[in-house]
Amino acid sequence: MRGMKLSAVNELRAVIHLFAAEHRQRAWLGAGVAALTVLSGMALLGLSGWFITATAIAGLNVALAFAFDVFMPSAGIRLLAMGRTGLRYAERLITHDTTLAVLADLRVRLFRGWAGPEAARRLLARPAQLLFRLTADIDALDSVYLRVMVPMFAATMAALATGIALAFIDAWLGLSVGLWLLGSGLGIALAVAWRARDIARRRYHMLEALRARSIDLVAGQTELLMHGRLSAQSDKLQKADARMAEADDALNHLESLSGMAYAIAGVAMLCGTLLWTAALVEQGVIGTPVAALALLLVLTATEPFSALRRGALEWGRTLLAARRLAERVQESECAVAAGAFSSNTFAVRLDAIAGDPAGAAATGLPYLHDLSLHIRHGERVALIGHSGAGKSTLMAIVAGELPVQEGMVAVAAHTLLTQRTELFQDSVRDNLLLAAPQADDATLWGALRQAGLADTIAATPGGLDTRLGEGGLGLSGGQARRLALARAFLREVPLWLLDEPTEGLDHVTAGDVLARLRHALDLEQRAGRARAILIATHVRREAMLADRIVQMRKGVIVADTRRGEALFDALLDTLRAD
Structure with missing residues (x-):
């Protein structure tokens, strides 16, 4: 291995650079649209809760019922509902198009990186492994943007927006909820990523081994049979499959635990907000519709953080793929394309x-x-x-x-x-x-x-x-x-x-x-x-x-x-x- 192992940040730097440099505008646009989608959903549920509660209270008083404006809130709800649908479609379109464009560029860079000295010799020696780099390894990097960068940006914006909105009700309530969202949401994701790192890498290695051993079994069955190694190769294939199944079970268990952790954090925050707003209502600081709005905002604020679970579970696989590819990507950036021969002689x-x-x-x-x-x-x-x-x-x-x-x-x-x-x-x-x-x-x-x-x-x-x-x-x-x-x-x-x-x-x-x-x-x-x-x-x-x-x-x-x-x-x- 040449040089020291790159750190996790350095391993991803060459990949993130593709988003940040060559597709920066589209990447930011996709993240921004994703954040707007989350915020519009939160606003839709919060406004709907406020409107239903306020309408019910107004219906108890005839004079208040005639004075209550139902048109503006209902128009706002319809606007947010249609806007959220359009934003969700635009988010999927932009983010996936950006990811596919980056991965396509990455494949070109890798082809250039591998088209150097001894490339043909390495390809003949390890064709399946290099093909795995160009397919599974690159596909693993879609988590960097789709399941890490975009959800993290959207979740952070949701936490800040929730904290600011609640701060208009009570400053300490807004600060507490905002810090709890950021701390618990990002903290659980980091803990899951740390626990899943080795499991995801082990599963990835077993997947590669399973593919290689399957190819060896199918392509070399005649030679294996002649040398009496067919059953041994089948046993190796079964062992790789069993170990990959164990890794899958561990990841599924970890995903269930992370879901439970997010649910507990969300319920704890919801209960705290309920008690806080109830005290404010009892003191006459806010009305019941505003309390309903606050509760529904908090209820929806944890949703974007749960989207980080998939990226956290695949973080180890993503880091492993980045480590394998980062050196080649960096070399390809320094490579000079073959051009016309300069000498006339x-x-x-x-x-x-x-x-x-x-x-x-x-x-x-x-x-x-x-x-x-x-x-x-x-x-x-x-x-x-x-x-x-x-x-x-x-x-x-x-x-x-x-x-x-x-x-x-x-x-x-x-x-x-x-x-x-x-x-x-x-x-x-x-x-x-x-x-x-x-x-x-x-x-x-x-x-x-x-x-x-x-x-x-x-x-x-x-x-x-x-x-x-x-x-x-x-x-x-x-x-x-x-x-x-x-x-x-x-x-x-x-x-x-x-x-x-x-x-x-x-x-x-x-x-x-x-x-x-x-x-x-x-x-x-x-x-x-x-x-x-x-x-x-x-x-x-x-x-x-x-x-x-x-x-x-x-x-x-x-x-x-x-x-x-x-x-x-x-x-x-x-x-x-x-």
Whole structure:
């Protein structure tokens, strides 16, 4: 773990900043509308109680009944009733829209934070965990605004308004009720949050474990059965479910206790107010209708505090989610978006870099030290060397997947084509649009023709709308590689990074893919748009695509030669034949 653990305030600061900075006006508007909704409800009940009591008293006296104005209070009641309904709708609309906007921004920030060095490696190592961060962890943060900030603001305004209103009846009554509301309402919420913190975190951990173990059981049931571990995995799943059920029971018990505590505090305050106002009525300071108004105001003043219970119960879960996400959010704020390459000369410039592959200390793999490599725009460079020479590490550094420890790295905007074809369970069109979101159908078909896949896709009933399965299921290995190649053709970038792009393909398919790559490069060169390539390979057919060969051994460059030189042909002869 890097550095010290952040405090609870610091953990939430990056999340609260999204509300306070980028959506400040909407956040305050939502909180204000929520407060007005609560106040209008309190005023409605208080005025209704006063009106009913005053009407009943007026009805006992004929002269008073004729003099009593029933129109203004009744109009006020109808206005407050309709206003409260409209405010409640506006509150839900504004607060939920603000929350969804903030969470959407947060997901974008997290994507940027994770789209850094070693991101792909971490994603492959822990795909379910990172998906959990983007779904459950972010969803847990809706409590920050909806169930903590907004209810706390509304409850505070309700307590202050109640205290001020009662102060017009009796100053000490208003002060006492206001302090009791703030002390008991916020105090119970804080106590519940403290007690529920560990329980909510334990439940959250068990939920994550339950999801992971369920996936392991379903996806790996064949392997588990072969090794006799199927029943053991089922037992682990049941234990996680049982522990989560225990946490749910504890939270439900705590919620019941908090509800009882709020009820007791409310009843105690109501009884105190009843005795106080009764004494004032007996002394002739106030009338019975005013006493009824005071009692009903106090009765409704505890309602907004009870809304804090849900946020208090989920506080531990919210803090845990914030702790997991805060560092990434802060890193993404400091991240610089990838832009156009500034140099007019080099597509790749590495100066005296040093870097270790992931797990080098444990495996003893070679590391790069004081390595320099310059590739000009339009150059075609093959990177060769035996397994463990450092090719993959160097490619990862150039691709931005591995940070360097020393030196300077400057790389043009690029696209990466590897032997692992990354396709999604979506249509052919949407898989292509990842590379060029604004491309029209004519451009997509042109890329498919360039990759030699247009006839295959045209023969399907759906054409570009043909659905692919997970990982490109429905296409052969060669067809999937051609689709990835078409996607690369759509990317208007000055640099291609090719990491053994034809590995695993048969001789005919591999030769066709390389021929189409060469044809595309030649067309661009004749059009004056020279694209540079860096291809890591140990196969002769792929290295023939290059005009320059760089050989690595034990993390250093030991040879750098160009086509036409004797060393170039000699290095080609050392590579594996087709």
